[in-house]
Amino acid sequence: MRGVVALALALAAAPLLAHHSFATMYLEQDTIEIEGEIVEFQYQNPHSWVHVDGQDPFGRRRTYAAEWASRARLEGDGIKKETLRVGDTVRIWASPNRNPSDNRIRLRRIERRRDAWQWGQLTRQEDR
Numbered sequence: 001m002r003g004v005v006a007l008a009l010a011l012a013a014a015p016l017l018a019h020h021s022f023a024t025m026y027l028e029q030d031t032i033e034i035e036g037e038i039v040e041f042q043y044q045n046p047h048s049w050v051h052v053d054g055q056d057p058f059g060r061r062r063t064y065a066a067e068w069a070s071r072a073r074l075e076g077d078g079i080k081k082e083t084l085r086v087g088d089t090v091r092i093w094a095s096p097n098r099n100p101s102d103n104r105i106r107l108r109r110i111e112r113r114r115d116a117w118q119w120g121q122l123t124r125q126e127d128r
Contacts, residue, residue: 022067026095026106031122032057034064034105035091043081045071050084050107052092066092066107077119088112093122 022028036054048068056062068074084090090112094105109120 022095022106025098025104027098028095028106030096031093031108032096032105033091033093034066036064036089038084038086038088038090039063040086041081041084043071043074048074050090050092050110052090054092063103064092064094065104066094066110067104068107068110079119083117084112089114093120 034052034054036052038050039053040049040051042049042051048071050066050068052064052066054062054064069077090110092105092107093109094107097104107120109118109122111118
């Protein structure tokens, strides 16, 4: 019986162990700002993704993959699959990847200029 309980607990914990900490992939203390056009929006669990064509710090065109919140969290914030569309121009503030050659970033704030829609917030220091 104890073996069955131990096995059940181990199986239940497996998804938690597979989930990563943002701090292991991203420089959480740093913020980059990107403006560009959405080329794909993946509204899914465990994380949604916003793919944006923008420019890197050297002015070269680059497609960024911004890791966002879960679908459940976004739904709780009133965000639907139709909220963002391919072609929307957005401005994103994000934590950069620890590996500079990796295009994945962690989305912390997003704004759409045409209608002033926004999600997330920045600290006072980042807002300057």
